[in-house]
Amino acid sequence: MPPPTVSQSRKIRVGVLGATGTVGQRFITLLSEHPWFVIEALGASDRSKGKRYKDAVKWKQTIPLVGLGLGGVSVERVSLSDLQGDEGRVANVVVKGCTPDEFKTCQIVFSGLDADVAGNIESAFRSANIALFSNAKNYRRDPNVPLIVPLVNPSHLSIIAQQQRLHSPPLSKGFIVTNANCSTTGYVIPLAALEKAFGPIESVLVTTMQAISGAGYPGVPSLDILGNVVPYISGEEEKIEWETLKILGGITESDSESDSDGTPLKTFDMHQAGGRPPLRVSASCNRVPVVDGHMECVSVRFHQRPPPSPQQVREALGAFTPEIQSLGCPSAPRKAIEVFEEPDRPQPRLDVKGNHNGAGVSVGRVRQCPVLDVKFVVLSDNVSIGAATSSIINAEYAVLKGVVY
């Protein structure tokens, strides 16, 4: 089936699992003004099931819930006056349980589920032939599930056909696509831009300063985090170090292994294709008393000798144009990487929403590193491009590529 163009696209019915959580709420704000996607169903735990969304959720977004419609706004523009009744208001949607039956009319389901429950629920949705875009960590390491940062590796969507073929029974529409850990997402975007311009990176040191919204709601106790820094986030360093290799690597086709149809098996090369030197990553993660926005200090050594200068790095970052922009994904940031020249920017409080409402990232302090080659700081909105925005762009890309229909 040929992919629809933006102008041909019609309303696409979507659902959100974990709709009451931190990521779920960001899904709601983004989908309420989405040009293609229309909210059809919301799901959460038994604590929320059967309640209207406004009664189930502890709304923490700065935009008021009362004004939010169900999306599809370029097709049928929703104004506040259209929203006076129950119809068309997300606040009045009755929350469902997270079973595929309750979402069977959805063409796409987004998941902001707690990782403790995401595994079984997400696999049940896939088995029910529903396209699922997840924020949870559960399937990121699955050899048939793409781990996609939409500004970096949307082409990894090509593994979906294999995921569907190897499922028992084979699937025509159902699949799982994951997006990355929020800290991984923020810093792989500049790394991808640098690899595109200067070839493979050999080693990276990354130190994170992660916002408390990364821990969900209610998250980190105030007595632990106010006036403090916690130098440990369980499992985070391992996720960053591993996920980076899957995202920045390619997909190779086996010469010797094939499935029962004789189709050669595809595998993720973990950044080692063509004898490429393995990328070494060391991450150190810290929780800091910031509400939204993960800041990361990154030092990089290139394979290329001599390495690019800080000015060449600045120019390459600013010029980075991911495929999602040229393809016309409606939620793609206008600029993938905003490069600051000021010596004290970006800052979470001032800049976290600055780059297209958190859909792009901000880089600053690009300078020489006396140990590796170059160092810089990157700021990303952990709940937007670090979570909900990534899932939504991944789904837009899948629609444009004809993978969701």
Ligand SMILES: NC(=O)C1=CN([C@@H]2O[C@H](COP(=O)(O)OP(=O)(O)OC[C@H]3O[C@@H](n4cnc5c(N)ncnc54)[C@H](OP(=O)(O)O)[C@@H]3O)[C@@H](O)[C@H]2O)C=CC1
């Ligand atoms: N916050 C962030 O910056 C990022 C988060 N993530 C990942 O996204 C996911 C969501 O995170 P976040 O929004 O922060 O988490 P929250 O704790 O804020 O929200 C969790 C959601 O899961 C629902 N839930 C909990 N238990 C069940 C259950 N048994 N059945 C159905 N639904 C259930 C909750 O519903 P209820 O309200 O009814 O309890 C709520 O909607 C996690 O997997 C997280 O690791 C990924 C990247 C960034």
Ligand SMILES: N[C@@H](CC(=O)OP(=O)(O)O)C(=O)O
């Ligand atoms: N651990 C991240 C958020 C998160 O939930 O990550 P993951 O989806 O990789 O478990 C943070 O605390 O900021």
